[in-house]
Amino acid sequence: MAPASPLPAPLGLLAELTHRCPLACPYCSNPLALEGRADELSTDHWARVFREAAEMGVLQIHLSGGEPASRRDLVEIAAAAHEAGLYTNLITSAIGLDAARLERLAADGLDHVQLSIQDVEPDSSDRIAGYRGAHARKLAFAERVVGLGMALTINAVIHRANIGRVTALVELAASLGAGRVEVAHAQYHGWALRNRNALMPTREQVYRAMDEVEQLRPRYAGRLAIDLVVPDYYANQPKPCMGGWARRSLNVTPSGRVLPCHAAETIPGLEFWSVRDRPLAEIWARSPAFQAFRGTDWMPEPCRSCDRREIDFGGCRCQALALTGNAAATDPACALSPHHALMLELAGQGSAGSPTEYAYRGRAREDEVIPTPAH
Ligand code: SF4
Ligand code: FES
Secondary structure: OOOOOOOOOOOEEEEEOOOOOOOOOOOOOOOOOOOOHHHOOOHHHHHHHHHHHHHHOOOEEEEEOOOHHHOOOHHHHHHHHHHOOOEEEEEEOOOOOOHHHHHHHHHOOOOEEEEEOOOOOHHHHHHHHOOOOHHHHHHHHHHHHHHOOOEEEEEEEEOOOOHHHHHHHHHHHHHOOOOEEEEEEOOOOHHHHHOHHHHOOOHHHHHHHHHHHHHHHHHHOOOOEEEEEOOHHHOOOOOOHHHOOOOOEEEEOOOOEEEOOOOHHHOOOOOOOEOOOOOHHHHHHHOHHHHHOOOOOOOOOOOOOOOOOOOOOOOOHHHHHHHHOOOOOOOOOOOOOOOHHHHHHHHHHHHHOOOOOOOOOOOOOHHHOOOOOOO
């Protein structure tokens, strides 16, 4: 049901240019069923989406994937976002982006680069990414980004294999010249949900890592912003996932389906509209999927009468579905959820498990798969 107040404009649009990727990270947020190249939107489609987004009031475009560099027309797509007047951010693994292409991106108006780093130890980093030699290429890439004068953020996804090296990851980001580092614990959707038992750290590890970040902040104040995303499984209050469903941002899949969040397609019964068929503004305002959980009218108790309902918007719909079977339930990360104990139990089971092989995200080259190390 539509909210009573006027519909705010989205601030950001995540453009999933492709699901193709040379890496195979076991916590990838892409869906288990990846979309194929034949279904991808064209350069012209994306240019139209960016123009419409700018007209709606969107300020930032995040070019993502998969690996966006797997698109041969990445430079043209980024230029189209820039021409539409949007702050343009590239989220990349660096693989497939050589110096010449990066220079063209910088010349054509790319504003910001977010580079994923899997670990500080090259062997572990490559093992997590499922790609030999990736780590060394990332370090060289970061140097080129900074050399071209672009803003750099390091994305470090934290899980059981690297949680003991949070300080070293932040130090690495600083040494690369990043202005920001995101220390983001894996969020259990998509491939991460499938790999939950191989990725889940213990409660003690999580609290130690959070302490480390707090100690690092004053050391890097004014030089390196450190963002921390804590894991829901050890929380008592949920995050306002996506800033609230259909409230601040939207995702466009490689084939053009418009989603309120990257995992929304896991929710059965939602109807997603496509930019191939309708203008973006109409989708934002009227798409059944966006209307499903917008605002607070859909909420059950305890959210309905809770004074945090317009702060966290009941948490994450996709997590509620994954853990309770009901996307309209209170997120089990909330201590008031009747399912909160289940979440703690699952966290304990996962973190206590013996070392498990990763189920690597869908990939093309089996010879690059490297087994998970013992912990
Ligand atoms: Fe948030 Fe609902 Fe929990 Fe209140 S009951 S804190 S609104 S998830
Ligand atoms: Fe879908 Fe949180 S990932 S609402």
